[in-house]
Amino acid sequence: MAAHQPAKAKPRRAxxxxxxxxxxxxxxxxxxxxxxxxxxxxxxxxxxxxxxGFRAPHGVGFxxxxxxxxxxxxxxxxxxxxxxVVIVVPVAMASGLLLAALMRTPLRGRTALRTLIFLPFIxxxxxxxxxxxxxxxxxxxxxxxxxxxxGHAAIPxxxxxxxxxxxxxxxxxxxxxxxxxIIYSSAMSVIPTSYYEAATMDGANSFRQFFYLxxxxxxxxxxxxxVTGTLTALQAFTQIQILTRxxxxxxxxxLLYWVYxxxxxxxxxxxxxxxxxxxxxxxxxxxxxxLRFFGRREPVDLQ
Amino acid sequence: xxxMTISLSSRxxxxxxxxxxxxARYIVLCLAAIIAAFPFLWMLLSSFKSSGELMLYxxxxxxxxxxxxxxxxxxxxxxxxxxxxNSLFVAVCATAGQVITSLAAGYAFxxxxxxxxxxxxxxxxxxxxxxxxxxxxxLVDLLSALHWLNTYQGLIVPNIGSILGTFLFRQFxxxxxxxxxxxxxxxxxxxxxxxxxxxxxxxxxxxxAFSILSFVYNWNNYFFQLVVVTxxxxxxxxxxxxxxxxxxxxxxxxLLMAASTLAIIPVVIVYLLLQKQIINAISGQLR
Numbered sequence: 178m179a180a181h182q183p184a185k186a187k188p189r190r191a192x193x194x195x196x197x198x199x200x201x202x203x204x205x206x207x208x209x210x211x212x213x214x215x216x217x218x219x220x221x222x223x224x225x226x227x228x229x230g231f232r233a234p235h236g237v238g239f240x241x242x243x244x245x246x247x248x249x250x251x252x253x254x255x256x257x258x259x260x261x262v263v264i265v266v267p268v269a270m271a272s273g274l275l276l277a278a279l280m281r282t283p284l285r286g287r288t289a290l291r292t293l294i295f296l297p298f299i300x301x302x303x304x305x306x307x308x309x310x311x312x313x314x315x316x317x318x319x320x321x322x323x324x325x326x327x328g329h330a331a332i333p334x335x336x337x338x339x340x341x342x343x344x345x346x347x348x349x350x351x352x353x354x355x356x357x358x359i360i361y362s363s364a365m366s367v368i369p370t371s372y373y374e375a376a377t378m379d380g381a382n383s384f385r386q387f388f389y390l391x392x393x394x395x396x397x398x399x400x401x402x403x404v405t406g407t408l409t410a411l412q413a414f415t416q417i418q419i420l421t422r423x424x425x426x427x428x429x430x431x432l433l434y435w436v437y438x439x440x441x442x443x444x445x446x447x448x449x450x451x452x453x454x455x456x457x458x459x460x461x462x463x464x465x466x467x468l469r470f471f472g473r474r475e476p477v478d479l480q
Numbered sequence: 481x482x483x484m485t486i487s488l489s490s491r492x493x494x495x496x497x498x499x500x501x502x503x504a505r506y507i508v509l510c511l512a513a514i515i516a517a518f519p520f521l522w523m524l525l526s527s528f529k530s531s532g533e534l535m536l537y538x539x540x541x542x543x544x545x546x547x548x549x550x551x552x553x554x555x556x557x558x559x560x561x562x563x564x565x566n567s568l569f570v571a572v573c574a575t576a577g578q579v580i581t582s583l584a585a586g587y588a589f590x591x592x593x594x595x596x597x598x599x600x601x602x603x604x605x606x607x608x609x610x611x612x613x614x615x616x617x618x619l620v621d622l623l624s625a626l627h628w629l630n631t632y633q634g635l636i637v638p639n640i641g642s643i644l645g646t647f648l649f650r651q652f653x654x655x656x657x658x659x660x661x662x663x664x665x666x667x668x669x670x671x672x673x674x675x676x677x678x679x680x681x682x683x684x685x686x687x688x689a690f691s692i693l694s695f696v697y698n699w700n701n702y703f704f705q706l707v708v709v710t711x712x713x714x715x716x717x718x719x720x721x722x723x724x725x726x727x728x729x730x731x732x733x734x735l736l737m738a739a740s741t742l743a744i745i746p747v748v749i750v751y752l753l754l755q756k757q758i759i760n761a762i763s764g765q766l767r
Contacts, residue, residue, distance in 0.1 A: 195671045196597065199588035202581040204600060206641025210619060211607040217618035228617055276512055279505045292755050293513040296520065299751050299758065301700050303718045304744040307725060308523045311733050317535035319522070325537060355516065356762070363763035383501060412613050415702045419725055433613055440617040441707065453614045461609065 218450045226446035234446070241451035250427050251452065254435035257342060258411065261431055265349045266406040270399065272350070273357025278387055280358075281365050291362070295355035302352065306419035309348050310335060313420075338428040341421040345429050348416050353409070357402055364398035365391060400471030404464050411460055432456045520744065526737040527551070534733045550738035554724075557735070560742050562713070563720035570635045570705075570716060571698040577640035578694045579687055586649020587679055591658070592671075601650075607643045613703055620707050630711045638708075639698060645690055652686045653679075689761035692754070699747070717743045 222241055226234035245251045276294060280287055297305060312318050315331035324332055334340040368391070376386050392399075414433055417423055423430035423438065430438070433456060440449035526534055527550055528543040554560065588594075589601050612619065619638065620629070628634030660682070664674050680687075702718040709719060721743045724736050751758060 193594040196588045196592035196594035199584040199592065200597075200600060203585035203641050203643075203646050204604065206581065206637070207604050207607045207643060209622075210638040210641060211610055211612070211615065211643075212603070214615035214618040214622060215606075215610050217621070218615045221618060228621060272512075276509065279509055284502070284505060284509075290509045290513045291759070292752070293517040294509075295516075295755075295759060296748065296751070297516050299696065299747065300520065300744050301702075301718060301721075301747055303702055303721050304523075304740040304747075305519065307721065307736055307740045308519045310725060311526065311534075311737060312519060312522070314733065316733070317537065317539055319539065322538070351515070354512070359759055359763045408611070412611050414613060418702075418706075419722060436614070437616075437703075446617060449617050453617070457610065457614050460611075464609075 218453050221446055222450035222454045224447055226450065227444055228440055228446045228449075229444040237447065241447040242455075244448065245451055245455065248448070250430070251432075251435060251448075253427055254430045254432050257427075257429065258431040258433075260342070261346060261349070261413065262407055262410045264346050265353065265410050266403060269350050269353035270357050270402050270406060272354045273359075273402075274361050274392070274395070274399075276354070276358045277361035277365055278391055280362060281391070291358070295359055297352045298355035298359075300352075302415040303419055305352065306348060306416045309344065309420060313340075313344050335421050336425050338425055341425060342429040345413075345417055345420055348420060349410065349413060352416075353406065357406070360402060361395055361398060364395045368394050396471065400468060403471070404467050407463050407467065408460055411456060411463075432459075520748065523737050523740050523744065526733065527741040529734060531732060531734040534737075547734065550734045551742070554735055554738045554742065558720050558723065558739070560717070560720065560739070563715050563717045564746075566714060567699060567716040567718070570632065571695055573632075573636045574639040574698040575691055575694040577636065578642040578645050578698075579691055581640055582642050582645025582649050582690065583680070583683060583687065584675075585646045586651075587653050587675065587683075589646065590650045590653035591661075604643050604646065607641075608647065612638075616703070616707050623708060628708075630709055630714055632714070634708050635705060635714065635716075639701065639704065642694065645694065648690055649683070649686060652683060656682065688757065689764055692758050692761040696758070 221234065223236055223238060224234035225237050225240075280291060284290075313320050313334040315321055315333045318331075318334075320334060321331040324330075332340060334344050372390055372394075373386060376390055381389065411431075412433055413431055414437065417429060417431060417434045421429040423434045427435075432452060436449050436452040436456065439445045439452060525541065525543060528546045528548070529540070530543075530545065530547050533540060533544060589597060623629050623634050623638070626634075628637070661674055661678055664678055669677070700718065702722070705716050705719050706722075709715065712720070712723075715723075721739055724732075724739045
């Protein structure tokens, strides 16, 4: 037995090598470009780091965090983010759920309709946001047609509060609905048709089938989408940069956009990193709470 | 007798309500499709109108005169060919890198045995929770120290490591049968041979799906490109397009729409050609 062991250990150690070789590229790259900057972000948030400066940062304790909560622009960004997430995520999910339910059973032209509805999600955001800048302009933009029909002067939506935030919200919903629809469709496709047949036999109409059959059965998907949707909404950047640049006077600046401006426009590295840490913590809390909330309900396993 | 009439009338009633239901479904779905797709049609039509025609109230639907000069002007102002070449090069390299590294790592985490495996995987999973957007400031600092700002490697290399890809491939290999691989092992095939001649071909569908996800992500990765590149020679389509959005773009919406058309239409064509694969890849993330 004792003589047998080293003989066995040797080929084993050699057998470990491929495993390490296979994971090295991913591990090194993720460590260098994600985990290391993450650690640096946390460290910098306790210093007066200046991304454009030449002086070495030195520690300032919790000053950056304390300043955040006395900074009106940060507090406003916090409020804006809350409004943005609370509207965009549920509306995009509910619309996607409804559209997926309407497409559940075969319908002539279903594929074409699905293709069109998914289009805004796949189109490059910079381009589609530029289309919205034209739609929202007072100079011939279609959004101003109803305004003019009622006899008002054209509104420059993207530079007027509260319309700038409304425009960013509508744009974000418009790009996300296709995604939530596709994910819900995929969840509904594994629900056995016999469930619906049985419900029909029992006299349940389409509305009842939707609320008492479809909605509970796609609950795990709802949990998934609410978490990923919230995280996506917290990271909204491109549409804000193209549509409004956070304006006017910070009215459509979300937390991430605020962090970007601190880091890249005003070079206030301490505030930017502290803001980033706050945003990261919010994301983690939201994800945990949502998973708890949805996890508590009876999980439905169809497989 | 009365039983029969009741069942007949109820069946008739159901058919009528189904017809009404189908109409209602069509109305809602067509409305959604129009809201989703109309802005793109409007962009295309607007890209052929003169800047004066774009400001008309009420607006015209079809261009009065088809102004192809909008496109030649866009090409004069911005080298869109160059932007496309940059975007394509960066997205293809980053996608290839993501697929290869994620495939290898996912396979190792699922099938190979080595000490520390679960710890490393757990630590890497933390990266899934950290969007790059949050740690961009120190990342740019790091790229600057490496002299990688305004370089192709700076645009490509930081995007190669993919925890999502690693995770997806790990799930894939966990659910895949090990029989063929074990048989090959008994026949004396070493790990490398097994990997290249058995594992990679078997992972074909997953490689295809993840390549699509990865390419879409890398093509649209505007924020990252924005903070890494300032020189116009390295501009991708997204960066070049964004330069058309100026504070006062009121006078040049025709150019803005022509540039957007150049950026969006090729993507839309690829999407229409590969729609089934793209939609499957994106909805397959869940399984």
